[in-house]
Amino acid sequence: MITSPAWKDKRYAVLGLARSGRATVEALLASGADVLVWDDRTEAREPFAGRCAIGDPLEADLTGYGGVVVSPGVPLNTHPIKPHADSIGVPVIGDIELFAQARGDLPPHKVVGITGTNGKSTTTALVHHILKEAGMPTAMGGNIGLPILEQDPLPEGGVYVLELSSYQIDLTYSLDCDVAVLLNITPDHLDRYDGDFGKYAASKSRLLGMQTRGHNSIARFTDARVLGQFAEGSVASILEDVLQNRGIAPSEQADWPSLQGPHNRENAAAAIEVCDILGIAPEQVRSGLKSYPGLAHRMERVAEVSGVAYVNDSKGTNTAASAPALAAFENIHWIVGGLAKEPGLGECEAELGHVKAAYTIGKAGPDFAALLDGRVPVEQCETLDHAVASAAKNAAPGDTVLLSPACASFDQYADFEKRGDHFRALVERLA
Missing domain, CATH: 3.90.190.20 (Mur ligase, C-terminal domain)
Structure with a gap:
């Protein structure tokens, strides 16, 4: 699992003990943190009896806590945990923010963050597949696969490929991706954003806004216009131009059996640009596109x-x-x-x-x-x-x-x- 000395001797509350919540608790405990856990389900709390304090953080004095770690499924716009924590000055975060905090103690690596209303699972899995086939150490997590904190740290030179929902982006403040991808934005999950598409779009675009100078951003030209400029000093790529700029003809899509349809051409273009930025040779990229097996439940x-x-x-x-x-x-x-x-x-x-x-x-x-x-x-x-x-x-x-x-x-x-x-x-x- 991924641990960090940054969490040692600090107190955290973890609200929600599904898979990512359980992984978070284990990583915090292994790092020497004191953890208060809560889930409405008695059976979810039972494995932590005797190992953690158990109690609802809404009823706890959170003064001095390093953070309240919540599941992405907790609606921040309506759940009382956010105003409760805000009143005490304790940040409400997710496991992705903990991963961001742990990065300084991991072997040198890169992080690719991928978001968008549609296509993010396919693009994340495709990037991970191409990197793996090219022999680069890589792990896939976030909104797909195993919780990122549950996975073993990669060796030097590895790449963490993260699918990130807007909910997960809302819960991180320091995830500075080496490559950030915003595939598209269309209205979705607006109940979490008070029916305001602008709030939803702003949530997605925060992934780009957290980047520092010299890191790479990838987005469609149309979305970039809606969102305004990329983070200052980032190196921007426009998704519509990728195939032409990377010398891959649209007709080559016929050789990618699990990537058919116009939308998958865009997903592939994003993956091609990510892999080019990471230094993967064009023929290795082509090989990965051909051998990609596809995702369950997605075409x-x-x-x-x-x-x-x-x-x-x-x-x-x-x-x-x-x-x-x-x-x-x-x-x-x-x-x-x-x-x-x-x-x-x-x-x-x-x-x-x-x-x-x-x-x-x-x-x-x-x-x-x-x-x-x-x-x-x-x-x-x-x-x-x-x-x-x-x-x-x-x-x-x-x-x-x-x-x-x-x-x-x-x-x-x-x-x-x-x-x-x-x-x-x-x-x-x-x-």
């Missing part, structure tokens, strides 16, 4: 049954995320619906020419059915079981059955992974 080709492809894009949890998946295939039997994040079809509307039929599920199913009626054949299925069965019955060889719900999953599933796993299990029964 994941599950199976081909009777000539019909079945694709799991359960991670498409808003219309902007689902539109690229619709653009990447033809003759689509589209399974759509769940808990809608915004009204309307959004960016999916422009891709309806790829849709042969639609099958609606979940709470937003009737709304999507009404929006699609008269434009594509629609069947209101309510459940994923019914939708997969109907799509399999109607699809012809050469068609694609695509689960890309354009909605959150919480009306019917614990998370998008459970929804995608259910889709995969249903498809396996067809084979």
